[in-house]
Amino acid sequence: MKAPYIYDGLEAASYDLVDELSDFDDYAFYRLLIESNPGPVLDLGCGTGRILTPLAEEGMAVVGIDTSEEMLVICQEKLGKDHPNTRLIQDDMRKFELKERFATILIPGFSIQLLLEAEDIDSCLKTCLEHLQPGGQIVVPMYMPWEMLESRSDQVPLELRRDSEADENGQRFVAWQGWKLDRFEQRLTLINRFQQVDSSDTVVVEEDREMTIHWKLPFEMQSRLAQIGFSEIDLFGDFEMKAPTQESESIIYVAKA
16 A cells, blocks of 8 residues: 655644644534543544644543654644643554544544545545444544636646744745646645745745545445445534535544444
Protein backbone atom coordinates (compact mmCIF):
# COMPACT_ATOMS: atom_id res chain seq x y z
CA MET A 1 0.00 0.00 0.00
CA LYS A 2 1.27 3.43 -0.92
CA ALA A 3 1.77 5.66 2.12
CA PRO A 4 -1.03 8.21 2.59
CA TYR A 5 -0.48 11.94 2.56
CA ILE A 6 1.60 13.17 5.51
CA TYR A 7 1.53 16.70 6.92
CA ASP A 8 5.02 18.03 7.57
CA GLY A 9 7.26 21.06 7.12
CA LEU A 10 5.59 24.45 6.82
CA GLU A 11 2.20 22.84 6.36
CA ALA A 12 2.41 21.20 9.78
CA ALA A 13 3.98 24.25 11.46
CA SER A 14 1.30 26.60 10.11
CA TYR A 15 -1.68 24.23 10.36
CA ASP A 16 -3.39 25.78 13.37
CA LEU A 17 -2.96 29.28 11.94
CA VAL A 18 -3.91 28.96 8.27
CA ASP A 19 -5.79 25.71 7.70
CA GLU A 20 -9.52 26.18 7.13
CA LEU A 21 -10.28 23.44 9.65
CA SER A 22 -8.64 25.47 12.43
CA ASP A 23 -11.88 27.43 12.91
CA PHE A 24 -14.28 24.69 11.83
CA ASP A 25 -17.39 24.40 14.00
CA ASP A 26 -17.77 20.64 14.42
CA TYR A 27 -16.66 19.95 18.00
CA ALA A 28 -20.15 20.26 19.51
CA PHE A 29 -21.46 17.67 17.05
CA TYR A 30 -18.79 15.14 18.00
CA ARG A 31 -19.33 15.90 21.68
CA LEU A 32 -23.04 15.11 21.46
CA LEU A 33 -22.36 11.79 19.78
CA ILE A 34 -19.79 10.85 22.41
CA GLU A 35 -22.27 11.72 25.17
CA SER A 36 -24.82 9.42 23.53
CA ASN A 37 -22.39 6.50 23.71
CA PRO A 38 -20.08 7.04 26.70
CA GLY A 39 -16.69 5.42 26.91
CA PRO A 40 -13.13 5.72 25.59
CA VAL A 41 -12.58 7.61 22.35
CA LEU A 42 -10.15 7.08 19.48
CA ASP A 43 -9.34 10.17 17.39
CA LEU A 44 -8.01 8.70 14.15
CA GLY A 45 -6.07 11.32 12.23
CA CYS A 46 -5.87 13.56 15.29
CA GLY A 47 -3.32 15.95 13.78
CA THR A 48 -2.48 18.84 16.10
CA GLY A 49 -5.34 17.92 18.44
CA ARG A 50 -8.09 20.19 17.20
CA ILE A 51 -10.72 17.73 18.51
CA LEU A 52 -8.57 15.62 20.83
CA THR A 53 -7.30 18.47 23.03
CA PRO A 54 -10.71 19.75 24.20
CA LEU A 55 -11.85 16.16 24.78
CA ALA A 56 -8.79 15.58 26.95
CA GLU A 57 -9.40 18.83 28.81
CA GLU A 58 -12.86 17.54 29.71
CA GLY A 59 -11.20 14.52 31.33
CA MET A 60 -12.14 11.95 28.72
CA ALA A 61 -10.08 8.85 28.01
CA VAL A 62 -8.89 9.49 24.47
CA VAL A 63 -6.22 8.03 22.20
CA GLY A 64 -4.96 9.93 19.18
CA ILE A 65 -3.38 8.33 16.12
CA ASP A 66 -1.69 10.19 13.27
CA THR A 67 0.91 9.37 10.63
CA SER A 68 2.64 12.73 11.01
CA GLU A 69 5.29 12.93 13.71
CA GLU A 70 5.42 16.72 13.35
CA MET A 71 1.68 17.11 13.89
CA LEU A 72 1.84 14.85 16.96
CA VAL A 73 4.66 16.92 18.44
CA ILE A 74 2.48 20.02 18.17
CA CYS A 75 -0.45 18.12 19.67
CA GLN A 76 1.67 16.98 22.61
CA GLU A 77 2.88 20.53 23.23
CA LYS A 78 -0.74 21.69 23.40
CA LEU A 79 -1.68 18.86 25.76
CA GLY A 80 1.22 19.30 28.15
CA LYS A 81 1.57 16.71 30.93
CA ASP A 82 -1.76 17.17 32.69
CA HIS A 83 -3.82 14.56 30.85
CA PRO A 84 -2.95 11.03 32.07
CA ASN A 85 -5.96 9.54 30.24
CA THR A 86 -4.65 10.68 26.85
CA ARG A 87 -2.13 8.91 24.61
CA LEU A 88 -0.71 9.87 21.22
CA ILE A 89 0.52 7.23 18.79
CA GLN A 90 2.23 7.57 15.43
CA ASP A 91 0.71 4.93 13.19
CA ASP A 92 -1.04 4.24 9.90
CA MET A 93 -4.80 4.84 9.95
CA ARG A 94 -5.27 1.97 7.51
CA LYS A 95 -3.88 -0.69 9.85
CA PHE A 96 -3.11 -0.27 13.53
CA GLU A 97 -3.21 -2.62 16.49
CA LEU A 98 -4.20 -1.47 19.96
CA LYS A 99 -5.12 -3.55 22.99
CA GLU A 100 -8.10 -1.45 24.00
CA ARG A 101 -11.51 -1.16 22.37
CA PHE A 102 -13.42 2.10 22.03
CA ALA A 103 -16.97 3.33 22.45
CA THR A 104 -16.43 5.93 19.72
CA ILE A 105 -13.94 6.23 16.87
CA LEU A 106 -13.79 9.64 15.23
CA ILE A 107 -12.14 10.32 11.88
CA PRO A 108 -12.41 14.12 11.90
CA GLY A 109 -11.12 16.65 9.40
CA PHE A 110 -12.22 14.51 6.42
CA SER A 111 -9.01 12.48 6.91
CA ILE A 112 -10.48 9.33 5.41
CA GLN A 113 -10.67 11.14 2.07
CA LEU A 114 -6.88 11.12 1.89
CA LEU A 115 -7.18 7.37 1.27
CA LEU A 116 -7.51 7.28 -2.49
CA GLU A 117 -7.78 3.55 -3.15
CA ALA A 118 -10.77 1.37 -2.28
CA GLU A 119 -8.57 -1.21 -0.52
CA ASP A 120 -7.11 1.49 1.72
CA ILE A 121 -10.54 2.77 2.75
CA ASP A 122 -11.72 -0.77 3.41
CA SER A 123 -8.62 -1.56 5.46
CA CYS A 124 -9.17 1.54 7.58
CA LEU A 125 -12.85 0.76 8.16
CA LYS A 126 -12.15 -2.91 8.97
CA THR A 127 -9.46 -1.94 11.45
CA CYS A 128 -11.84 0.53 13.07
CA LEU A 129 -14.55 -2.13 13.36
CA GLU A 130 -12.05 -4.44 15.08
CA HIS A 131 -11.29 -1.70 17.63
CA LEU A 132 -14.87 -0.87 18.59
CA GLN A 133 -16.64 -2.20 21.64
CA PRO A 134 -19.93 -4.04 21.00
CA GLY A 135 -22.39 -1.28 20.20
CA GLY A 136 -19.56 1.18 19.61
CA GLN A 137 -19.85 3.82 16.92
CA ILE A 138 -17.68 5.17 14.12
CA VAL A 139 -18.09 8.78 12.99
CA VAL A 140 -16.86 9.55 9.48
CA PRO A 141 -17.37 13.00 7.95
CA MET A 142 -16.92 13.42 4.20
CA TYR A 143 -16.52 16.69 2.31
CA MET A 144 -18.54 17.11 -0.87
CA PRO A 145 -16.96 19.74 -3.18
CA TRP A 146 -20.23 21.07 -4.57
CA GLU A 147 -18.79 24.54 -5.20
CA MET A 148 -16.16 23.09 -7.52
CA LEU A 149 -18.51 20.56 -9.10
CA GLU A 150 -21.04 23.26 -9.96
CA SER A 151 -18.43 25.59 -11.43
CA ARG A 152 -17.68 25.71 -15.14
CA SER A 153 -14.01 25.05 -14.55
CA ASP A 154 -12.09 21.95 -13.61
CA GLN A 155 -9.05 23.91 -12.48
CA VAL A 156 -8.23 27.25 -10.86
CA PRO A 157 -4.79 28.82 -10.24
CA LEU A 158 -3.29 29.72 -6.88
CA GLU A 159 -5.22 32.31 -4.89
CA LEU A 160 -4.61 33.71 -1.42
CA ARG A 161 -6.36 31.49 1.11
CA ARG A 162 -5.24 32.70 4.53
CA ASP A 163 -2.78 35.20 6.00
CA SER A 164 -2.10 34.62 9.69
CA GLU A 165 -1.49 37.26 12.31
CA ALA A 166 2.15 38.13 12.95
CA ASP A 167 3.90 36.70 16.01
CA GLU A 168 5.99 38.67 18.49
CA ASN A 169 8.87 38.70 15.99
CA GLY A 170 6.71 39.99 13.17
CA GLN A 171 6.73 36.68 11.32
CA ARG A 172 3.58 35.15 9.91
CA PHE A 173 2.36 32.34 7.65
CA VAL A 174 0.64 32.82 4.31
CA ALA A 175 -1.29 30.07 2.51
CA TRP A 176 -2.24 30.00 -1.17
CA GLN A 177 -4.44 27.45 -2.85
CA GLY A 178 -5.57 26.36 -6.28
CA TRP A 179 -7.33 23.18 -7.30
CA LYS A 180 -8.06 20.76 -10.11
CA LEU A 181 -10.99 18.41 -10.36
CA ASP A 182 -11.36 14.92 -11.77
CA ARG A 183 -15.10 14.46 -11.96
CA PHE A 184 -14.94 10.90 -13.29
CA GLU A 185 -12.56 9.60 -10.61
CA GLN A 186 -14.25 11.75 -7.93
CA ARG A 187 -10.97 13.31 -6.90
CA LEU A 188 -10.08 16.87 -5.95
CA THR A 189 -6.43 17.89 -5.94
CA LEU A 190 -5.60 20.89 -3.78
CA ILE A 191 -2.52 22.78 -4.96
CA ASN A 192 -1.08 24.49 -1.89
CA ARG A 193 1.71 26.97 -1.31
CA PHE A 194 2.85 27.76 2.23
CA GLN A 195 5.08 30.74 3.01
CA GLN A 196 6.77 31.99 6.14
CA VAL A 197 7.08 35.78 5.86
CA ASP A 198 9.18 38.08 8.03
CA SER A 199 8.38 41.57 9.36
CA SER A 200 9.55 43.20 6.11
CA ASP A 201 7.19 41.01 4.03
CA THR A 202 10.10 38.97 2.71
CA VAL A 203 9.35 35.29 2.07
CA VAL A 204 11.81 33.40 4.27
CA VAL A 205 10.65 29.86 3.47
CA GLU A 206 8.25 28.58 0.83
CA GLU A 207 6.91 25.09 0.22
CA ASP A 208 4.57 23.76 -2.48
CA ARG A 209 2.39 20.72 -1.77
CA GLU A 210 -0.34 18.84 -3.60
CA MET A 211 -3.02 16.97 -1.69
CA THR A 212 -5.62 14.81 -3.40
CA ILE A 213 -8.86 13.84 -1.70
CA HIS A 214 -11.44 11.34 -2.90
CA TRP A 215 -15.14 11.78 -2.26
CA LYS A 216 -17.83 9.14 -2.29
CA LEU A 217 -21.53 9.67 -2.86
CA PRO A 218 -23.83 8.69 0.02
CA PHE A 219 -24.99 5.43 -1.49
CA GLU A 220 -21.37 4.42 -2.13
CA MET A 221 -20.26 5.13 1.42
CA GLN A 222 -23.30 3.47 2.97
CA SER A 223 -22.62 0.38 0.87
CA ARG A 224 -18.96 0.26 1.94
CA LEU A 225 -19.83 0.56 5.62
CA ALA A 226 -22.48 -2.15 5.38
CA GLN A 227 -20.19 -4.54 3.48
CA ILE A 228 -17.45 -4.08 6.07
CA GLY A 229 -19.92 -5.12 8.77
CA PHE A 230 -21.29 -1.91 10.27
CA SER A 231 -24.99 -1.53 11.03
CA GLU A 232 -27.48 1.21 11.94
CA ILE A 233 -25.88 3.63 9.48
CA ASP A 234 -27.17 7.18 9.99
CA LEU A 235 -26.39 10.25 7.90
CA PHE A 236 -26.17 13.85 9.11
CA GLY A 237 -25.57 17.06 7.23
CA ASP A 238 -23.11 19.88 7.96
CA PHE A 239 -22.48 18.80 11.57
CA GLU A 240 -26.08 19.29 12.63
CA MET A 241 -28.37 16.66 14.09
CA LYS A 242 -30.47 16.43 10.97
CA ALA A 243 -30.40 14.57 7.69
CA PRO A 244 -28.21 15.95 4.90
CA THR A 245 -29.69 17.80 1.96
CA GLN A 246 -28.54 17.95 -1.65
CA GLU A 247 -26.65 21.13 -0.73
CA SER A 248 -24.82 19.73 2.31
CA GLU A 249 -21.07 20.25 1.95
CA SER A 250 -20.35 17.83 4.78
CA ILE A 251 -22.04 14.45 5.12
CA ILE A 252 -21.32 12.64 8.35
CA TYR A 253 -21.77 8.87 8.56
CA VAL A 254 -22.40 7.36 12.00
CA ALA A 255 -22.49 3.58 12.13
CA LYS A 256 -22.55 0.95 14.87
CA ALA A 257 -20.39 -2.12 15.42
